[in-house]
Amino acid sequence: MNRIRAAVIGGGANCEHEVSLASATSVAAALSPGKYDVVRLAVAEDGEWHDASGPIGLAAAIGVLTSCDVALPIVHGPRGEDGTLAALLDLAGVRYVGSGVRAGALAMDKWVTKLVAGAIGIATAPGELLTAASSRACRWTGPVVVKPVAAGSSQGVTLVTDPEQLTAALQAALALDERVLVEQVVSGREIDVAVLGDGGFGRTVSPALEVVVDGFFDFDAKYGGGAEFRVPADLAGSDRKALEDAAVAMYDALGCRGVARVDFFLTEAGPVLNEVNTMPGFTAQSQVPRMFAAAGLAYPDLLERLICEALVER
Incomplete structure (x- = not known):
């Protein structure tokens, strides 16, 4: 059986460059060498494309990408997760993991996300x-x-x-x-729910994760070990259902594919949407892999699910 040639793209020309590199390195290492021929590509902070040997430029990078069966664009933030890489891959005719142009652009724009949420009856912070x-x-x-x-x-x-x-x-x-x-400021528990697509045939919702932090969940708390992730979150059945329903509703309204992490504040009045991440952190210790691991779906198997969905005809 021929191995699947998979391009894993990391980095990015934005403030999340280092986080994206860590996610991409973890993803590449988790793909079975018996099944996948992994090709590493990276976008430098200045926008230059690199392979394992160094700078290669965009034209050469597209040549590498079109030689692959599937791409995993593990680039968080602007000029990556916002639909930019999805557009490039669409134009090049390369199948890829994750959301397309529209969903990436809508979800990255927090103001537009609020408008979409309001249109389908999901509360957001004033x-x-x-x-x-x-x-x-x-x-x-x-x-x-x-x-x-x-x-x-x-x-x-x-x-x-x-x-x-x-x-x-x-x-x-x-x-x-x-x-x-x-x-x-919204007063409530910080609860994340991940939604995983299944080739257009269904949705798998992860166990909810609660972010517990002494103070504010900023960059230092997120990556400096100052936050505790409790998964599955201790929730009443009605709260769990409300969160899951709202997460799936946002996933579908934005037109997401692959996996998305939907972040909420759980208040006395119910869920209040914070944001939607169409390419969330993806090291083995990141929130989304932890959430699915709690449901028995191991990190390599989660990646396998994402790749299988990407290889289904769109």
């Missing part, structure tokens, strides 16, 4: 969309979370509890994106 110009008129009204509209890994996200912090928080978010969200 907030406003600002640009560099309109941010100058932003005034303190109480505790808020300031975040870039299109960034991930909690980069540029600030919990503002004092009016003196507001200007710096806006500047930090605007350094990563030309638009920012200023949202009211």
Whole structure:
């Protein structure tokens, strides 16, 4: 039996470059050498494409990709997860793991995600969309979370509890994106649910994961060991169903494929959507692999499911 030639793409020209490299390295190592011929590609922070030997340029990278049976674009954030890589792979005629152009673009834009959620009856935190110009008129009204509209890994996200912090928080978010969200603080448990597609024939929902952190779940807490992940989360049956239903509804409304992680705050009034990640962290210790492992689906088997879905005719 011929091995499947699989391109694993990591890196990316954005602030999540190192996180993406770690995810891609873990994914490549988990693919069985007996079944897969793994080809490693990376996008440098300046946008240059590399293979194992060094820089090769975009044209050569496309040549490598078209020689593969499937691609795994493990690139988080802008110019990757936002549909950019999906568009490139679509144009090159390469099958790939994960969501397509539309879902990636919609989910990466946190403001548009809020609009979609509202249209299907899922609550989100009250907030406003600002640009560099309109941010100058932003005034303190109480505790808020300031975040870039299109960034991930909690980069540029600030919990503002004092009016003196507001200007710096806006500047930090605007350094990563030309638009920012200023949202009211939501009081509730942080619960994540992952949804896994099955070639268009069904959905598998992971056990819920609760993020427990002393303070704010920022970049340092996420990657510095300051957060505890409890999976499965201790939930009442009605809360679990509400979270699962909302996660699947968002997955379908955005048109996701592959796996997506849907993050919520669980409040007394029910789930409040935080964001949707169409290419979440993917080391073996990341949230999504942990969630499916808790259901008995091991990390290599999760990757196998994703690849099998990508190889189904679209």
